[in-house]
Amino acid sequence: MVKIDALINNAAIQINKTVADITFEEWNQQMSVNVGGIFLCSKYFLPYLRKTKGNIVNMSSVNGFFVEPMCAGYCTTKAAIIGLTKAMAIDHGNEGIRVNCICPGYIDAGLAEGYFQSQPDPVQARQDAGKLHALWRIGKPEEVGRVAVFLASDDASFMTGASVVVDGGFGSGLPPK
16 A cells, blocks of 8 residues: 655746747647646545545745746746645645645756856856845755755644745845846
8 A cells, every 4th residue: 555645746838938938839838738647646645645544745936926028838837836835735734634835946956057058148147146145045855845844744744835946045145247
């Protein structure tokens, strides 16, 4: 018998285009991966989580609250994840299942790395992104991971439907030159 206590949904793609420039296929691809992936994994893990009174942690982004240029599709998916998290928390709380999400700023992994490498000067792009944060640096994956562990633990037993921002004060730093 499989015993599952927590599901961490963490997969995303980002296509940097405006609504005018993005194709319908690209839009649907982002929606399918970023929101659809959470929907499908959660749907099929719920029977196991009901048995353990487990929990789900969804990965969203600070871009679910505010947007950056050329990010219409990505930001839309991240806002949808916040809404989906709240809806699942309401729908499954009476089953003992908690559902929360994490909203990171720039993190030194994954999508941020792809963005930095796509810039003419990746080193400068990384430095500029760091200066957008009050802590003057981008975050480390383990800093977000510790929040996921907390949300999946009994220490967060009265948290559900929450969006926990882990962004080093993103938007509080100095704009890049």
